[in-house]
Amino acid sequence: MIEIRYHDAEGFFMHDVRPVELREAEVRMIDQRQLPEKLVYVDAKDARETAEAIRAMVVRGAPAIALAGAFGFYLEASRHISESADKLEEVLVKAHALLLASRPTAVNLSFALTRMMNTFHTLALREVRVDEIVRGLRAEALALQAEDEVACRQIGEHLLTLYEEGMGVLTHCNTGGLATSRYGTALAGFYLAKERGMALRVYADETRPYLQGSRLTAWELQQAGVDVTVICDNMAAAVMAQGLARAVVVGADRIAANGDTANKIGTMGLAILARHFGIPFYVAAPVSTIDPRTPTGAEIPIETRPEDELTVIRGARIAPVGVAAYNPAFDVTPSDLITAIITEIGIYRAPYAFSH
Numbered sequence: 597m598i599e600i601r602y603h604d605a606e607g608f609f610m611h612d613v614r615p616v617e618l619r620e621a622e623v624r625m626i627d628q629r630q631l632p633e634k635l636v637y638v639d640a641k642d643a644r645e646t647a648e649a650i651r652a653m654v655v656r657g658a659p660a661i662a663l664a665g666a667f668g669f670y671l672e673a674s675r676h677i678s679e680s681a682d683k684l685e686e687v688l689v690k691a692h693a694l695l696l697a698s699r700p701t702a703v704n705l706s707f708a709l710t711r712m713m714n715t716f717h718t719l720a721l722r723e724v725r726v727d728e729i730v731r732g733l734r735a736e737a738l739a740l741q742a743e744d745e746v747a748c749r750q751i752g753e754h755l756l757t758l759y760e761e762g763m764g765v766l767t768h769c770n771t772g773g774l775a776t777s778r779y780g781t782a783l784a785g786f787y788l789a790k791e792r793g794m795a796l797r798v799y800a801d802e803t804r805p806y807l808q809g810s811r812l813t814a815w816e817l818q819q820a821g822v823d824v825t826v827i828c829d830n831m832a833a834a835v836m837a838q839g840l841a842r843a844v845v846v847g848a849d850r851i852a853a854n855g856d857t858a859n860k861i862g863t864m865g866l867a868i869l870a871r872h873f874g875i876p877f878y879v880a881a882p883v884s885t886i887d888p889r890t891p892t893g894a895e896i897p898i899e900t901r902p903e904d905e906l907t908v909i910r911g912a913r914i915a916p917v918g919v920a921a922y923n924p925a926f927d928v929t930p931s932d933l934i935t936a937i938i939t940e941i942g943i944y945r946a947p948y949a950f951s952h
């Protein structure tokens with residue numbers, strides 16, 4: 597991976613860009629580790645570099661890593677365009693495994709890679725030339741991006757039906773343009789409200805330990821002119837108790853068949869608080885985040901990330917060297933605490949029973 601460009605992040609509007617973009621021979625990603633101070637892009641040229649970018653959270657967010665995975669899969673194919681179909685299949689099986697292993701919880705990545713591999717097999721069975729297979733894979737990857745963009749807008753439209761003028765809404769982590777193809781999922785409602793002149797107040801949990809809320813959500817919404825206030829994660833209860841937030845909306849990384857939802861660590865606590873304070877708790881996600889093959893939240897693999905992501909912040913140590921740190925990246929919210937699951941095809945309410 598190479599850093600290719602830098603400029604001040606001020607005045608940069610996420611509506612106009614994509615966090616992950618397929619170019620001719622590389623996938624270009626905003627390096628989200630360096631926001632909000634620096635806007636830096638990195639390029640990855642093959643499956644290995646793309647998998648590393650996903651693992652290192654250069655690009656993050658369930659839909660965005662799915663697109664990065666699909667782009668990396670295509671790039672790998674394009675580097676073997678002069679080989680036989682059998683050799684290409686051998687290469688793509690390895691690329692699929694490498695990309696899939698980069699982060700285990702978000703099912704969108706698995707869904708996108710399965711789409712790409714199925715596209716390969718469909719074209720290979722027709723015995724088309726390898727260069728035509730590679731072109732077909734590029735088209736499928738870009739189709740995934742276009743589908744996600746439409747889905748995000750539709751999720752935003754459905755979210756708007758749940759909001760009232762002037763209300764405060766609390767959100768967790770980053771589920772905006774940086775986490776998707778564009779617009780976001782949970783944040784899409786705030787962008788659309790802004791476009792339509794509807795005033796909403798957003799309370800963004802900083803979202804320890806990786807700070808996606810204070811670093812990314814606050815940056816995105818501020819650039820878009822949305823009223824956003826950063827709070828520490830431990831302030832959520834007070835914000836609800838004071839009536840400042842009258843709803844909670846979050847994203848998702850995997851929704852099980854019964855509606856149990858894996859999302860950024862800290863989400864389950866918000867759902868429990870929302871139930872206690874009698875406010876709605878919404879999950880916003882494209883249907884590509886729903887995994888009917890996973891029966892309940894107990895079967896969702898939860899990624900554990902490096903301890904120093906918790907004990908060191910921007911190079912400053914905040915815990916003694918050698919102390920143990922437990923750093924699960926996600927938790928699972930039981931479906932009975934979820935008021936509604938908002939997707940691009942509609943709003944689902946409990947009891948949830950998702951099937952193929």
Ligand SMILES: CSC[C@H]1O[C@H](OP(=O)(O)O)[C@H](O)[C@@H]1O
Nearest residue numbers: 656657658771775847848859860
């Ligand atoms: C649009 S959903 C994004 C989803 O992904 C985030 O996790 P991470 O930043 O570790 O990729 C978080 O769980 C968000 O809800």
